[in-house]
Amino acid sequence: MKKDNKKVIYWLLTGCILIFIMVVVGGITRLTHSGLSISNYKLISGTIPPLNNVEWEAAFDLYKQYPEYQKLNKGFTLQEFKDIYFWEWLHRVIGRFIGLVFLLPFLYFIITRQLTKATLKKSLVLLTLGAFQGFLGWYMVKSGLVDNPDVSHFRLAAHLTTAFITFACTLWVALDLLFPIHKKINKPFRNLLRFGLLLLIIQIIYGAFVAGLDAGFIHNHWPLMSEGKFMHQTVYIEQNPLYKNFIEGKSGVQFVHRVLAFILAGYIIAIYIKSKRLNLTKYQSMGIQYLLVILVFQFLLGVFTILLQVPVWLGVAHQIGAFFLLSAMTFTLHRFTK
Secondary structure (H helix, E strand, O other): OOOOOHHHHHHHHHHHHHHHHHHHHHHHHHHOOOOOOOOOOOOOHHHOOOOOHHHHHHHHHHHOOOHHHHHHOOOOOHHHHHHHHHHHHHHHHHHHHHHHHHHHHHHHHHHOOOOOHHHHHHHHHHHHHHHHHHHHHHHHHHOOOOOOOOOOHHHHHHHHHHHHHHHHHHHHHHHHHHOOOOOOOOHHHHHHHHHHHHHHHHHHHHHHHHHHOOHHHOOOOOOOOEOOEOHHHHOOOOOOOHHHHHOOOHHHHHHHHHHHHHHHHHHHHHHHHHHOOOOOOHHHHHHHHHHHHHHHHHHHHHHHHHHOOOOHHHHHHHHHHHHHHHHHHHHHHHHOOO
């Protein structure tokens, strides 16, 4: 049986699609403040939601024991609890399903010897990333069950960024199999794209900081953060020492996210201009064009998300835009690497 065949490629691409769905549902879960509705973790029995009124009351009673209900949602009705419970339950079920989709075919491919040694090693890395992502989800939720009824924005950023990185690595392995022929590469241009990918990941981390701190609900003007004031004149000093404002302060974190957006946009435009001087293959050209188009849409989504004070649908759309931008960057970098 041929190794690294179409079945393996379909398996990896299916994993990419499922991670995408997981990130979308995770964004909805965060924006609807549903992430702390399930305060316990049961790997098997947790896949089944409450099925009758007695079970719902028991789940609601458990929720009432934790800070989110006591400090923020006291007086919640059972129906309101069911609404937030649904998104967190769906998010967790999709996570378990992704685990099965990765693990079971992987074991089948090992038994039937359909993986080359190189792909086997890469797949083990993907499985490790997936397991670590699950652990980070639990670790994130745990931070909101003690005193402060909100998860740590650092843990949220770790959870979200790991999901994006897992997706990018899965897509990369699939691309290795789709484009097995190695060609001579332009190393300086490849290194430009590598730095662009690094910038994008840092921007994704700061996007998670903004989400985790609800920092999108302040400074709802553009291009200025506040009317009549330049960005650097608007940042509130909320933390001491000063540097903490840019990793823990709502105002400072939004400021960094905005500045990085301009830097990243300028960098990708520079990549596009520089690429015009190169003799590009079909897929290299396509990757750079997609990168530029998605950048424009993502930038506009970010602007409208701020101006409209983060409606759920627009916040989710902005997160989806980041996902597509990472996809385009990963694909383009791969085409200039192999």
